[in-house]
Structure formats: C-alpha cells, structure tokens
Amino acid sequence: MSSLCLVEAVTDALAVEMEADPAVLVFGQDVGGKGGVFRATVGLQERFGEERCFDTPLSEGGIVGAAIGMAVGGLKPVVEIQFSGFTYSAFNQLANHAARLRNRSRGSLTVPMVLRTPHGGGIRAPEHHSECMEALFGHMRGLKVVIPSTPYDAKGLLIAAIRDPDPVVFLEPARIYRSVRQEVPQEAYAIPLGKARVEAEGSELTLVSYGAQMKEAREAVRQLAAKGRSVELIDLRTIYPLDAETLVASVRKTGRLLVVHEASESFGAAAEVMAAAVEGAFEHLQAPPARLTGPDVFAPLARGEHHYLIRSEQITLEAERVLAYEP
Amino acid sequence: MFQAYDPREGKRLSLLNPEGCLADCVSALPRPSDEEVLEAYRVMVLARQADEWAVNLNRQGRMPTYVLNEGQEANSAGALLALRPDDWFVPAYRELAGMIMRGLPLHQIYLYWHGNELGSHLPRETYHMLPISVPVGSQPLHAVGLAYAERLRGSDRVVIAFMGEGATSEGDWHEALNLAGVWKSGVIFFTQNNQWAISLPAGKQTASATVAEKAFAYGFEGVQVDGNDLFAVYAAVRQAADKARAGGGPTLIEGYTYRLGAHTTSDDPRHYRVDSEVERWRALDPLLRLERYLRLRGLLRKKDVQDIKQKCLARAQAEFEQAERLNDPSLEDTFRFMFHELPQPLARQLERRRP
Numbered sequence: 001m002s003s004l005c006l007v008e009a010v011t012d013a014l015a016v017e018m019e020a021d022p023a024v025l026v027f028g029q030d031v032g033g034k035g036g037v038f039r040a041t042v043g044l045q046e047r048f049g050e051e052r053c054f055d056t057p058l059s060e061g062g063i064v065g066a067a068i069g070m071a072v073g074g075l076k077p078v079v080e081i082q083f084s085g086f087t088y089s090a091f092n093q094l095a096n097h098a099a100r101l102r103n104r105s106r107g108s109l110t111v112p113m114v115l116r117t118p119h120g121g122g123i124r125a126p127e128h129h130s131e132c133m134e135a136l137f138g139h140m141r142g143l144k145v146v147i148p149s150t151p152y153d154a155k156g157l158l159i160a161a162i163r164d165p166d167p168v169v170f171l172e173p174a175r176i177y178r179s180v181r182q183e184v185p186q187e188a189y190a191i192p193l194g195k196a197r198v199e200a201e202g203s204e205l206t207l208v209s210y211g212a213q214m215k216e217a218r219e220a221v222r223q224l225a226a227k228g229r230s231v232e233l234i235d236l237r238t239i240y241p242l243d244a245e246t247l248v249a250s251v252r253k254t255g256r257l258l259v260v261h262e263a264s265e266s267f268g269a270a271a272e273v274m275a276a277a278v279e280g281a282f283e284h285l286q287a288p289p290a291r292l293t294g295p296d297v298f299a300p301l302a303r304g305e306h307h308y309l310i311r312s313e314q315i316t317l318e319a320e321r322v323l324a325y326e327p
Numbered sequence: 328m329f330q331a332y333d334p335r336e337g338k339r340l341s342l343l344n345p346e347g348c349l350a351d352c353v354s355a356l357p358r359p360s361d362e363e364v365l366e367a368y369r370v371m372v373l374a375r376q377a378d379e380w381a382v383n384l385n386r387q388g389r390m391p392t393y394v395l396n397e398g399q400e401a402n403s404a405g406a407l408l409a410l411r412p413d414d415w416f417v418p419a420y421r422e423l424a425g426m427i428m429r430g431l432p433l434h435q436i437y438l439y440w441h442g443n444e445l446g447s448h449l450p451r452e453t454y455h456m457l458p459i460s461v462p463v464g465s466q467p468l469h470a471v472g473l474a475y476a477e478r479l480r481g482s483d484r485v486v487i488a489f490m491g492e493g494a495t496s497e498g499d500w501h502e503a504l505n506l507a508g509v510w511k512s513g514v515i516f517f518t519q520n521n522q523w524a525i526s527l528p529a530g531k532q533t534a535s536a537t538v539a540e541k542a543f544a545y546g547f548e549g550v551q552v553d554g555n556d557l558f559a560v561y562a563a564v565r566q567a568a569d570k571a572r573a574g575g576g577p578t579l580i581e582g583y584t585y586r587l588g589a590h591t592t593s594d595d596p597r598h599y600r601v602d603s604e605v606e607r608w609r610a611l612d613p614l615l616r617l618e619r620y621l622r623l624r625g626l627l628r629k630k631d632v633q634d635i636k637q638k639c640l641a642r643a644q645a646e647f648e649q650a651e652r653l654n655d656p657s658l659e660d661t662f663r664f665m666f667h668e669l670p671q672p673l674a675r676q677l678e679r680r681r682p
C-alpha cells in the first residue's frame with residue numbers, strides 16, 4: 001500500500017500498465033520532459049524511454065488521429081489532452097473514427113485507446129479549462145466514459161480502461177487531483193467499467209454523483225445524517241455505459257432520487273440517471289426524481305466561479321426538499 | 328516584395344542590432360517616425376512593468392493564472408504601430424503590448440486576467456479587435472473571415488492575426504493559411520516564434536527550418552523577422568499591410584523571438600530548459616535595444632528611462648486596483664450573455680438560483 005492522491009494514482013496506473021504491457025504508450029502535450037501540466041506523467045519518460053512516453057506537437061486532432069492508427073496497429077495508446085476544452089479540436093477523430101471503427105469494419109478493426117483529460121472547474125482557470133464534457137462523449141456512441149472520485153478508483157478504473165478493448169474517455173477531476181490521499185495497493189488491480197459504487201448505504205434517499213462533485217455530496221450526506229436522515233450515496237464512476245441496475249435497485253429501496261453534477265443541466269448525465277429511475281423504479285418512487293446541476297452556461301472565469309459551483313449546503317437543501325415531498 | 332529576405336535561403340529581416348544601431352538598408356524600408364518610436368517605447372515599458380506587476384500579484388494570491396510577455400513586446404507593439412487603428416487585430420494571448428498600442432485600457436486587460444469576463448467587452452467600432460483566444464491556433468480562421476467581410480463591404484481594412492509557433496501544428500492554422508491563399512485574403516498572419524510551446528522546443532514542433540517558409544506552400548509570401556527588433560517588425564508588417572490593402576493577398580510573418588519568463592504563472596521552465604539559454608536571449612532584450620537606440624539618437628536621457636519605468640509601474644498598480652475594485656460579475660451576468668433573449672431553460676435555472 002502507498003498513500004497517494006488522485007493524480008499520483010493516475011501516474012501509478014500508467015506506470016504499472018506500461019511495466020506489464022510493452023504495447024502501452026503515453027503521449028500528448030508536455031507529458032514527457034515536463035511530466036504533464038498537472039504532473040500526471042512525471043517520471044514515465046525516464047523510466048520507459050522516449051519511444052513510449054513522448055511529447056507531441058500542439059495538435060489534438062493529430063494526437064487522437066495518430067492514436068487510432070496505433071491502436072489498430074496493435075499498440076495501446078493512452079493520450080493526454082492537456083485541458084478538457086481542447087478535446088473539442090479532436091472531436092472529428094474521436095466521433096468519426098475512434099468511436100466507429102469497430103462497427104464500420106464489422107468488428108475486424110478495433111481501437112483500444114484511452115483519452116485522458118482533466119474534468120471540471122473550480123480551479124480559477126482561464127476559459128476552456130473547466131469543461132464538463134461527459135454527456136457529449138456519452139452521446140457520441142461507441143465510447144466508454146469513466147470518471148473516478150477517489151485515488152483508489154482512479155488507479156483501478158484507469159487500469160481497466162487501458163485493458164479495455166474499446167476506446168475509453170477517462171475524465172480526471174482536476175479540482176481534487178491533490179485534495180485527498182488514500183491507501184492504494186502497489187500492484188495492478190482493475191475495477192470493472194460500467195459499475196457504479198454504493199459508497200454509503202441509506203434508506204430514505206438515493207444521492208447520485210461523480211467526479212469532484214462527490215466531495216460535496218459526501219459532505220451533504222454527513223450534514224443530512226446529523227439531522228437524522230439516512231441517505232444512500234452512489235458514485236456513478238462510469239457515465240457510459242450507465243449502471244442502471246445499481247441505480248434502480250437503490251431507488252426501489254429509497255423511493256427518492258437526487259442527482260448532482262457540475263456539468264450543465266440540459267441533456268446531461270442527470271437526465272439519463274433520472275430516466276433510468278423512472279423506467280426501472282416507477283412504482284417505487286415517492287417523489288419526482290430531482291437534479292441539482294450546473295446551469296446551461298459556460299463556466300465563469302475566476303471571479304464568477306461561485307455562481308456556478310455546487311456547494312454541499314445546496315445539496316443538503318435540495319435533498320431536504322426531495323425528502324419532504326409528499327405524493 | 329520580400330524577395331531579399333527569402334526564409335528558404337536562411338534570411339531574416341533584421342534592422343536594429345543589440346547595440347541599438349540601425350542597419351543602412353532601413354532607408355529603403357518603411358520606418359516609424361521618432362515620435363512613433365518613442366510611443367512604442369513607452370508602450371513596451373508599460374507592458375513590461377504591467378507584466379512584472381501581474382506576476383508579483385499572482386505570487387501574492389491576488390491574480391489567477393497569468394500569461395507572461397517579457398521579451399516579446401516588440402512583436403505586437405511594432406505590428407500594431409504599423410497598422411491603422413481600424414485594421415482588425417486578432418490576438419492570441421501574448422500580445423499585451425499590442426493591446427495597449429491598440430488603446431485598450433490596462434485596467435480592462437487586467438480585468439480579463441483577474442477572471443472577469445468584462446475584460447473581453449470590445450465594442451466593434453471602438454477597438455476593431457477580437458478577445459483573447461485561448462484555444463491555440465483557432466483564431467487565424469476568424470481573421471480570414473473578417474478580411475472577407477471587410478472586402479465584401481468595400482473597405483480597405485486589413486486584418487492581423489497573432490499566434491505562437493505551437494499554433495502552426497494545429498489543423499485550423501493550416502486551414503486558415505490555405506483559405507487565405509485561395510481567397511487572396513487581406514490578412515497578415517503573425518507568428519511569434521518564441522522558441523517554446525510550454526515545454527516543447529520549436530525544433531520539435533515542426534521539421535521545417537522556419538515557420539515563415541510554410542507560407543510558400545499555400546501560395547503566398549512568408550518572411551522571418553527579428554522579433555526583438557521594433558524596426559524590423561514594423562517594416563515587415565507595414566509592407567504586408569500595404570500589399571493586403573492593394574489586394575495583393577496574405578503574408579506570413581514569423582517574429583523570431585524568445586519567451587524570457589515562464590509560459591504562465593503556473594509553469595516552471597526549470598523543468599525543461601537551461602538558464603544559459605535564457606541568459607543568452609536576455610542580451611537580445613527588445614526593450615534594452617530600443618532604449619540604446621533612443622539614447623544614441625538623443626531622444627531619451629538616462630534619467631528619462633528611470634522616470635518612465637517608475638511612472639509605468641505606478642500606472643500598472645493603479646490600473647490593477649481599479650480592476651480589482653470592480654464588483655464581481657453578478658449571477659445574472661453569467662446567464663444574460665448566452666443568447667439575445669434568455670430561453671426558457673435558462674430563465675428557469677436562473678430563477679432557481681436566485682437567493
């Protein structure tokens with residue numbers, strides 16, 4: 001065991017998989033000598049050489065497009081897009097090729113690659129650095145979309161993503177990159193993709209969140225517990241494919257659902273979770289499924305950030321509203 | 328018109344040497360008046376002081392991530408000096424001197440970096456300028472579109488777009504040059520080649536010997552200039568602008584320069600480059616060079632130098648305080664610029680958030 005923060009767990013997962021499988025390679029902007037702008041790839045170039053961990057020119061489409069070719073050619077590229085918003089430049093390659101090649105080639109050509117990129121705001125960053133794009137990726141079809149909220153999950157999910165036979169977008173909650181440490185096993189372990197995690201059991205309300213927002217959700221669960229309320233907290237972990245089974249089982253038990261995410265509301269992941277609850281637990285619902293999300297605006301710059309981010313007190317308030325609802 | 332400086336033959340336009348002496352050939356080229364040179368000098372000193380003050384503020388925790396300009400001031404200052412105030416200015420994010428030259432108040436520039444969107448409020452007829460563009464390499468295409476609009480509306484305004492050498496690896500950059508070549512757009516593409524794209528050296532960004540030579544593949548001229556030389560930048564941009572105004576199409580200008588500071592305040596260049604390289608470039612500082620020139624010409628006295636510096640620092644401090652004092656954007660502000668009219672979902676979301 002070693003005590004790691006989330007970004008160190010990412011580095012650890014990359015190192016473990018590069019060690020185990022010579023086909024795994026890591027590249028992107030500033031990932032080599034500098035070790036990444038968030039220092040997620042520190043030491044990998046020294047350890048595995050410039051052929052397996054290298055800097056690319058400033059070209060997101062190039063990075064993803066070349067990774068597709070490498071993956072078809074038998075390698076397992078793990079690429080870093082430096083900040084979330086610059087993934088837009090790679091959408092053509094991602095949506096038109098990475099996601100579709102298996103289907104287009106009737107299963108004969110596959111793209112086992114991972115695209116890692118930071119997720120979310122709250123770090124007083126410039127424009128385009130705070131995007132929450134999980135719903136866009138989830139909607140693309142053909143991509144798996146993963147987002148951890150703890151160091152332990154980060155390592156296990158990233159290893160699973162690297163081993164996955166299909167393209168995976170791995171979103172890293174930048175706000176909590178270094179905020180908590182956790183004991184993480186030194187050896188490799190994979191956490192299955194597509195499985196949500198029930199973090200705390202409860203009986204009155206199902207609270208669903210993921211990524212950095214989990215931090216506030218946990219705090220809200222504590223606040224509610226102090227008021228005698230029993231909340232079941234679920235960390236979604238995978239956006240696509242959604243683990244409807246776990247969600248439905250929980251809502252059948254609690255009868256009430258609140259989904260919280262930083263991403264904007266319309267056509268977001270919360271809508272999908274609510275749909276799953278309505279479809280799978282309709283007759284058990286005691287209140288309309290609710291969501292507390294970012295509004296349909298662009299993440300404000302530093303001085304407006306407080307208008308956008310969701311604090312634990314807001315979650316608690318909203319949870320109380322859902323709990324108080326009488327059919 | 329740039330035949331004498333073909334980058335494919337390893338030539339670079341350079342007029343003012345590090346000692347502050349002008350080359351003889353300057354007489355055959357467009358050249359700013361003494362007053363204009365003095366104005367550019369003051370703008371560059373203000374940019375330098377404002378830059379240093381911003382870094383200082385960042386260390387004090389009063390300024391979020393800030394992009395440094397130190398050492399590159401002559402590029403955008405010289406370019407904007409050579410253009411008309413109504414020519415379009417499409418910046419990347421490292422053109423502080425050019426923005427000041429364009430007349431954008433320093434407190435507004437600070438407001439942007441301080442994390443208030445009002446810093447990008449740029450009425451069209453006042454500044455003829457687009458906001459800072461963070462997605463690297465994306466904005467040159469907008470320059471091509473602006474030039475098209477100006478031509479169709481019968482104006483002779485030209486457009487200058489800035490970008491770093493890293494931007495030349497982006498697909499959008501190549502699309503912009505190709506379109507401009509095909510459409511004979513009145514655009515000047517100005518690449519500040521500051522040798523580093525964060526930690527990637529220019530030699531690993533492209534296998535071309537220069538950025539400038541890429542223009543020829545798109546069917547127009549490219550020229551490399553000493554980007555730390557105000558006179559060289561001015562001469563190149565002025566000629567490119569005259570050509571564009573006369574319908575002669577685009578030009579790619581590569582300002583060969585150096586980023587003396589970190590990429591941003593979040594970057595530590597010691598991770599990827601050696602101090603000796605930085606020191607070598609420090610001797611080529613564009614501001615020092617201009618100062619020497621002005622002193623040699625008797626346009627500036629020794630005590631003026633200190634005086635201007637101090638006044639500029641005081642001004643930077645005052646303008647920052649003005650930006651800092653301004654109220655934070657309101658909750659409504661985060662919503663009301665999304666559309667001309669607030670649509671239903673946004674109206675509902677705003678209502679729900681009101682205290």
Ligand SMILES: Cc1ncc(C[n+]2csc(CCOP(=O)(O)OP(=O)(O)O)c2C)c(N)n1
Nearest residue numbers: 086421461462463491492493494523524525
């Ligand atoms: C499309 C895109 N990818 C990545 C980034 C992150 N980033 C910001 S600046 C930069 C380097 C840019 O280098 P260059 O174009 O040479 O300009 P410089 O910063 O040196 O002025 C990078 C990678 C970005 N802003 N936009």
